[in-house]
Amino acid sequence: MILFREPDLVLDDTTVSPVSRAQNRVGICTACDGYLLSLGYYRHAGRWMVAARCSACSRALLMVYGDDWSWIEDLPLVVDEVNRHEPAITSLRVSEVPQERLEVVFTPAEIRDMIAFQEGRPYVRQNLYRARAKLERFERLFGVRIEL
Ligand SMILES: [Zn+2]
Incomplete structure (x- = not known):
């Protein structure tokens, strides 16, 4: 049995945290x-x-889905309502956001310079501009607002 315990997935004894909590229309109920x-x-x-x-x-x-997003199967999912709550937008510093999430949206150079900027170290201005332009997309995808 696969359990959805917001925001995690519980498969056997493994808890898997979401890469994204975006709410999208993803299909039609059969x-x-x-x-x-x-x-x-x-x-x-x-x-x-x-x-x-x-x-x-x-x-x-x-x-x-497979590694290449080819559909494999649909499985029944049980929703554990106990911890259910609405996802809220949280505000974080770049260094508090897990690296793998940053890498979905930002390039390594942008991540490096966002952190450098927040820590008051030298940074490449152009990388920071590019990163700022992507903040809204990151927020939409992960429900996390990056303070920059
Ligand atoms: Zn339905």
């Missing part, structure tokens, strides 16, 4: 034709997984 809304995007054992829930009948499922 039970009622309502639309499926993503609860979280996960990367585990060389696969991508998208936890989703029907906006109409609340049926949850886990969509499993």
Whole structure:
């Protein structure tokens, strides 16, 4: 049984944290034709997984994809309501954001210079401009606002 315990996925005894908590329409419910809304995007054992829930009948499922995002299978998903709460936008310093999330949106040079800027060290101005232009996308994707 696969459990969704917001924001994590619990597979057997392994807890997998989301790479993204973006809420997107990711498909149509086969039970009622309502639309499926993503609860979280996960990367585990060389696969991508998208936890989703029907906006109409609340049926949850886990969509499993290969490394190249080719669809493999849909699995039943049980939502653990105990810890359920609405995702909130949190505000973090660059150095507090996990590196692997930063790398989804920013280049290594941009990450280096964002951190250098926040720590008052020399940085390449152009990299900081480019990074600033991507902040909104990062916030949309991860629900995290980077203070810069
Ligand atoms: Zn449905």
